[in-house]
Structures are given as C-alpha cells and as structure tokens.
Amino acid sequence: AQKVTQAQTEISVVEKEDVTLDCVYETRDTTYYLFWYKQPPSGELVFLIRRNSFDEQNEISGRYSWNFQKSTSSFNFTITASQVVDSAVYFCALSVPPGLYSGAGSYQLTFGKGTKLSVIP
Amino acid sequence: DGGITQSPKYLFRKEGQNVTLSCEQNLNHDAMYWYRQDPGQGLRLIYYSQIVNDFQKGDIAEGYSVSREKKESFPLTVTSAQKNPTAFYLCATTWGQNNSPLHFGNGTRLTVT
Numbered sequence: 001a002q003k004v005t006q007a008q009t010e011i012s013v014v015e016k017e018d019v020t021l022d023c024v025y026e027t028r029d030t031t032y033y034l035f036w037y038k039q040p041p042s043g044e045l046v047f048l049i050r051r052n053s054f055d056e057q058n059e060i061s062g063r064y065s066w067n068f069q070k071s072t073s074s075f076n077f078t079i080t081a082s083q084v085v086d087s088a089v090y091f092c093a094l095s096v097p098p099g100l101y102s103g104a105g106s107y108q109l110t111f112g113k114g115t116k117l118s119v120i121p
Numbered sequence: 122d123g124g125i126t127q128s129p130k131y132l133f134r135k136e137g138q139n140v141t142l143s144c145e146q147n148l149n150h151d152a153m154y155w156y157r158q159d160p161g162q163g164l165r166l167i168y169y170s171q172i173v174n175d176f177q178k179g180d181i182a183e184g185y186s187v188s189r190e191k192k193e194s195f196p197l198t199v200t201s202a203q204k205n206p207t208a209f210y211l212c213a214t215t216w217g218q219n220n221s222p223l224h225f226g227n228g229t230r231l232t233v234t
Binding site: 009035037042043044045109 | 161162163164166169209213222223224225226227230
C-alpha cells in the first residue's frame, strides 16, 4: 500500500520569507511518480510538478524548487521569497503503475492530507 | 477553452434524497475520476473510469454510484445510503498514463441537512 505524509498541517510565513513544505512517501514499488498540487481558495487543484522515481535531479521553476531524495523517501517543496498569492493548500501525491490486469488508466493517486500555507503581507 | 466543468458549485439537499453531481470535460481525456475532500483529510478516491461504459470503485465507493455513457461525461450520484455526504467533491481527468497529471474541475460543495 502507498502512503504520503505531510506532517505540517498549517504554516504561516511573512511575505518574502522562504518556506519549505515537507512530503514523505512510502511505497514498495521501484517505479513510481510524485506530484505536487496547489489548491487556492477557489477550490481547483492546480498541477505544479511531476517527478518519476528514476530522476532524482532537483528542479527549479522560478521561485519554486523541489528536492527529491530517495534515500529518505522525501519530495520537499520550497517557495523562495513567498508572496501572498502563494497562500493555498498544497498537496503531495504518489502514483504507482497499475496491477498486471488493470488498464493504464487505472493508476491512482494517493494524496497526502495537505499543508495549508498562509503568507502574511 | 478546454477544461472540466463541474456543476453546480454549491448544492444543498435534505437528508434521504439522492443527488447527482455533474462533471463534463472537453479535453478528450480517456480517464475520469471522482474524489471527495474533507477538511484535514486530503483527497480520497470514490470512483474512476478508464473508458466509456466502464468504471471501478475507489477507496470509498459505498453510498455512491456513477455512469460513463459518454466520454465527455462522468456524473456522480450521492445516494441516501451515504452516511456522511456533506463534503467537497472534485472531478478529475487524465490521458490515463502513469505519468500524466490529473486535471481537476473547480469542485462542487455538497451540504446535506
């Protein structure tokens, strides 16, 4: 069974501070995919990044960066110089390939419980 | 514009009534999913469908039913058998490959009193 743990339920930072959101995952599969989603107050989940288990390179996209470490089963997300618009709930998620007799579309995402980030002006 | 439309955004029902939530997509995606979100609980999978006329139960399917008569549509019925129906419901679609991210609709907030 898969599990994703986001230990930080809520975080508050002052604008322009850096903040790291933690994500720890559990799976026995050697092939898997990790995702981060952002959920602003409007409710829609917005895809941020996808990483497969064979690619441990860190990634940077503007003020966002991700640190994937298989040794610690972690996929942490850092926002540099936070802004009020970053206020949202952030979800980490894990997917593994479907079973032998399941179709490709049957893969399922296991979500963490989310971290609510509040950026104070 | 391509996207996923969930309607209505807010829905109120009396206990004991069935209610159907709509999800329509024009992304031409094969797979569609229904998730339930409760405060502090993350997202939990209710049902998913890989192709038309086929669907499978997720982790919390009891008290729910779905249909997939058209590729574009995947309505979710919350039946009176669902003990705690008040929640935020999210529909998602994807091409159906392991590395394809899910695209989400704006959600429907259902309140049952």
